[in-house]
Amino acid sequence: MELLCQLAKSTTANVLVFAGKIAEIESSAFALADMSPYSCLGFGVPAVLFVTPIICSFSVSVKEWILTLAFFPTEIRLLLTLGPYSLLHPYLFRYKSSTRVRSEAQKKLRRLLKWVESNNDFYSEYWLKHTLTPGEILLKDLPIVTKDDLRKGTDSGKILSHGYRNEKNGFWISTSGSTGVPLRIFSLWSEYAISIWYAQRDLFMVSGIWGGWFCRGAWIMWHEGHSNNWWLVFKSMFLIESKGSHVDSLSSFKPDFVYSPLSNALGLASCLRENPSLLKTWTPPRALFTDSELSSKAQRNWISDSIKCPVYDMYASEECFILGAECAFGKHHIPTDSVIVEIVDDEGNVVPSGNVGRVIVTNLHRRSMPLIRYEIGDMAVVGNDECACGNPFPYFTEIHGRMNDRFVLPSGKDISVYQLCAFTEISLELEKHIGRWQVVQVDRYNIEIRVTTRKDKHNSENERQVRARHAGEKLLKAVKNALSDNSLQLRVIVSSELPRHPRGKLRNFVSNVKL
Numbered sequence: 001m002e003l004l005c006q007l008a009k010s011t012t013a014n015v016l017v018f019a020g021k022i023a024e025i026e027s028s029a030f031a032l033a034d035m036s037p038y039s040c041l042g043f044g045v046p047a048v049l050f051v052t053p054i055i056c057s058f059s060v061s062v063k064e065w066i067l068t069l070a071f072f073p074t075e076i077r078l079l080l081t082l083g084p085y086s087l088l089h090p091y092l093f094r095y096k097s098s099t100r101v102r103s104e105a106q107k108k109l110r111r112l113l114k115w116v117e118s119n120n121d122f123y124s125e126y127w128l129k130h131t132l133t134p135g136e137i138l139l140k141d142l143p144i145v146t147k148d149d150l151r152k153g154t155d156s157g158k159i160l161s162h163g164y165r166n167e168k169n170g171f172w173i174s175t176s177g178s179t180g181v182p183l184r185i186f187s188l189w190s191e192y193a194i195s196i197w198y199a200q201r202d203l204f205m206v207s208g209i210w211g212g213w214f215c216r217g218a219w220i221m222w223h224e225g226h227s228n229n230w231w232l233v234f235k236s237m238f239l240i241e242s243k244g245s246h247v248d249s250l251s252s253f254k255p256d257f258v259y260s261p262l263s264n265a266l267g268l269a270s271c272l273r274e275n276p277s278l279l280k281t282w283t284p285p286r287a288l289f290t291d292s293e294l295s296s297k298a299q300r301n302w303i304s305d306s307i308k309c310p311v312y313d314m315y316a317s318e319e320c321f322i323l324g325a326e327c328a329f330g331k332h333h334i335p336t337d338s339v340i341v342e343i344v345d346d347e348g349n350v351v352p353s354g355n356v357g358r359v360i361v362t363n364l365h366r367r368s369m370p371l372i373r374y375e376i377g378d379m380a381v382v383g384n385d386e387c388a389c390g391n392p393f394p395y396f397t398e399i400h401g402r403m404n405d406r407f408v409l410p411s412g413k414d415i416s417v418y419q420l421c422a423f424t425e426i427s428l429e430l431e432k433h434i435g436r437w438q439v440v441q442v443d444r445y446n447i448e449i450r451v452t453t454r455k456d457k458h459n460s461e462n463e464r465q466v467r468a469r470h471a472g473e474k475l476l477k478a479v480k481n482a483l484s485d486n487s488l489q490l491r492v493i494v495s496s497e498l499p500r501h502p503r504g505k506l507r508n509f510v511s512n513v514k515l
């Protein structure tokens with residue numbers, strides 16, 4: 001390894017040959033990239049001027065292959081395959097007016113729609129079936145695509161565009177969703193890389209961490225598989241979601257920012273709150289970003305107070321990455337240079353801003369498997385005025401969460417996760433007595449408050465059970481008040497573990513009643 005590092009620092013070494021088992025080669029390459037991350041910068045300028053245009057004229061496979069060469073620094077791989085303009089472009093958006101941002105997004109959209117019409121069989125047939133008029137395609141005239149439609153397209157093989165059907169150029173992810181039927185989404189390595197690049201820009205833009213390309217980030221994932229392809233862009237620390245157990249790892253890694261599911265952030269916060277001695281070795285990150293579960297402002301403030309840094313909420317999905325990045329003014333900005341969001345009613349008509357509706361997304365970076373007017377399954381509200389933070393992107397004012405997780409009351413009224421979150425101030429007090437909690441609507445008349453005991457050394461199992469049940473009863477009372485429907489039956493169930501979503505996710509609100 002020492003020899004490799006010397007070679008990397010040498011300007012005369014042109015070729016590095018790795019030998020051994022695949023795992024060993026990979027670890028050597030990663031270690032090398034970590035130890036001498038910018039040793040290839042001398043190669044960067046001529047590469048951008050001469051090599052990038054040549055590579056860009058190569059076939060898809062060559063570009064994608066170059067992107068997977070992990071022993072080159074990420075920036076060099078991205079520069080070579082995507083070009084400097086693609087990398088700088090998202091960062092320049094911050095300084096444009098909202099009108100300019102809107103018109104550039106429309107241009108990008110028009111180019112994409114035109115391309116998809118002639119290169120993707122699934123969409124061209126689907127649009128034709130819905131009597132699309134030839135000529136200029138307008139987004140609002142196109143039919144909405146559901147998860148079921150996409151599944152059919154994937155089964156028939158038509159969903160992959162012409163020239164992008166070599167699966168070795170990318171990978172499939174499965175977003176199984178709350179319906180339980182998996183939806184498979186294909187991404188080229190380059191599409192994935194550029195999406196992460198834009199997502200990183202979104203984090204930095206709202207939090208003000210500029211110069212962030214070289215920041216150290218700690219990414220907390222729901223499960224192992226999540227982090228499989230992140231090495232494409234980031235040299236960071238990856239951890240798997242675990243309630244409160246990452247204080248030590250984060251204290252020693254000292255990341256500039258932490259990206260974490262809400263439950264892990266709550267665990268981290270309560271751990272630091274209960275053990276003030278840990279704060280001696282705790283270096284607060286510059287920002288913490290939460291995602292995966294809806295959270296209330298009260299929850300985010302509580303986390304912020306505990307971990308001593310600002311907390312921003314991210315509304316993200318596996319298919320499109322960041323859909324809304326929360327700014328200091330509590331608005332979730334929509335990066336319209338990578339995703340177009342529409343809010344529609346049950347008939348599919350766009351609703352005026354300020355009204356709640358279904359979220360429809362169009363991803364502007366996907367060509368291998370396009371997502372055009374794709375119904376993501378959430379409900380939200382968008383705002384109209386410009387945000388005081390100066391960010392030119394439009395924004396969500398409310399994110400209501402998954403349509404399928406709405407609680408349907410005996411009266412017929414339905415309550416979204418956003419409305420249910422309102423009582424979480426009470427649940428914060430209970431964090432120290434409960435391990436995890438989940439509110440499940442089992443059927444129209446029955447709601448279960450499921451809580452797990454908190455694993456602390458100071459109390460016996462019996463005491464832990466009593467504390468968890470007592471806290472569960474308090475939570476029950478809060479849920480009952482929030483729902484205010486006397487025909488509902490609520491009960492507390494204390495267990496040692498809660499069932500997780502197939503992809504490892506733990507949801508606080510689950511409804512088995514469909515509208």
Ligand SMILES: [Zn+2]
Binds near residue numbers: 328330389
């Ligand atoms: Zn803002």
